[in-house]
Amino acid sequence: MKIVLAAPNYPQPRGNTVTVRRIAANLEKLGVETEIVAATGSHRAHSLPPADLVHGFHAYYFHQFLQQLGQQPDAYIITMTGTDLNVDLYHPEKRSGVLEALAGAKAIHVFDEAAKEALLKEAPQFDGKVFPIPQGAGEFPSGHPEIRKEAGTFLFVLPAGIRKVKNIPFAISALAKLHAEFPQLRLWLVGPVLEEAEAETVLRLVEQHAGWVRYLGELPHEEMGAVYENADAVLNSSLSEGQPAAITEAMGYGLPVLVSDVPGNSGMVENGRTGYLYKDEEEFLHFARALMDNGDARRQIGQQAKQYAADRHSASCEAEALLEIYRSILQQER
Structure with missing residues (x-):
């Protein structure tokens, strides 16, 4: 299985980049081939590489990305990452783009039950395809000689x-x-x-x-x-x-x-x-x-x-839950 992950502003060091890289790394541990592409900015991909499924991050930016592609993906899911759910969904000029992207998605991933409830309150038509999966916590190497706080502070x-x-x-x-x-x-x-x-x-x-x-x-x-x-x-x-x-x-x-x-x-x-x-x-x-x-x-x-x-917030559980969604979608597509 190969999954393409499309992230806004990639590879800028923003929250979406951290999230996408973590998910990709943990999917790879489960035997999934991944490729990350930029959905916005100067590195924006102009076409999608071959894949079984596309996973877009941030509904509004992913909608804009889809509009600029010559060939649409056969199937995709969307992760709502924050401003798309809390701001763009209520914005008079962006709301239709958010809803259109979500309507085409095979599944919608949000980070918690409160986000699911907020989305379904605004768009009850998506009931049944919204999945709350908490973000996983990253892991880091220990120590750095140049990063030290003052003693007694x-x-x-x-x-x-x-x-x-x-x-x-x-x-x-x-x-x-x-x-x-x-x-x-x-x-x-x-x-x-x-x-x-x-x-x-x-x-x-x-x-x-x-x-x-x-x-x-x-x-x-x-x-x-x-x-x-x-x-x-x-x-x-x-x-x-x-x-x-x-x-x-x-x-x-x-x-x-x-x-x-x-x-x-x-x-x-x-x-x-x-x-x-x-x-x-x-x-x-x-x-x-x-x-x-x-x-x-x-x-x-x-x-x-x-x-x-x-x-x-287990990163491995996050990847396993997403993989289960991917498999379910691909089975339905077949």
């Missing part, structure tokens, strides 16, 4: 490409208020610049708070393990999310997470048990202070997060 890490939807200035500005109370507080930002205008704002704030904020830039994904090994807690301040791989990765390292209370994040984090969900700056500061103040509670939440990641 408490390190928050915010892994995200710099773009407006990630709301990075909020996290810096909020933690600046806490830094006055806890001078040992440090913040690392990790991720590529994806929107230049937003990067100007973020980098200006980094310079303004250079004593305790550090921008590590874009790191190869395999080096993220060293970042997590240094972290005391991991942040996500996004305005919209699918199911961020960085959060499952952090949980896998036994780290407590402090994340915005938006769909995608809220489907992964049980408030007060595997991490904290905040609705506004007041809650953000309350939970951030709790993480810094109470080491025992922080470690307990981290261990519960690690167990949750092991139980719910």
Whole structure:
């Protein structure tokens, strides 16, 4: 069996690229041949290589990709990755493209039951072909001599490409208020610049708070393990999310997470048990202070997060569930 995976912005170091590479690697372990192609950007494929099935990621971008192909795939499935479900589905100019792509799909993969319910509320005609499969957590080599936090500091890490939807200035500005109370507080930002205008704002704030904020830039994904090994807690301040791989990765390292209370994040984090969900700056500061103040509670939440990641976000189970869908579709096609 050969599967072509079509990802937007590939091979840029974004969440979709991380997801697609992880899925491809774990499918290969199950004996499936895979090939990844770019669905958007300067590397966009102009035709599809031969395959038994095509797996597209992000419904709206995949719809645009299909419109530009001379020959359509015989069968495809779609993974809804975040903005297609939370934003594009409700956008007056994009909604029809999302629905058209989903209508042609043999199966629709979402990351949790809440995403399935949200989709079927808007498009009940897809009932019966929507499959919730949690994202798998990545694995990383250990250690990196150049990535070391200062001794005696408490390190928050915010892994995200710099773009407006990630709301990075909020996290810096909020933690600046806490830094006055806890001078040992440090913040690392990790991720590529994806929107230049937003990067100007973020980098200006980094310079303004250079004593305790550090921008590590874009790191190869395999080096993220060293970042997590240094972290005391991991942040996500996004305005919209699918199911961020960085959060499952952090949980896998036994780290407590402090994340915005938006769909995608809220489907992964049980408030007060595997991490904290905040609705506004007041809650953000309350939970951030709790993480810094109470080491025992922080470690307990981290261990519960690690167990949750092991139980719910197995990369091998993710690949096996997708393979079962592929086989079912191909059997029906025959």
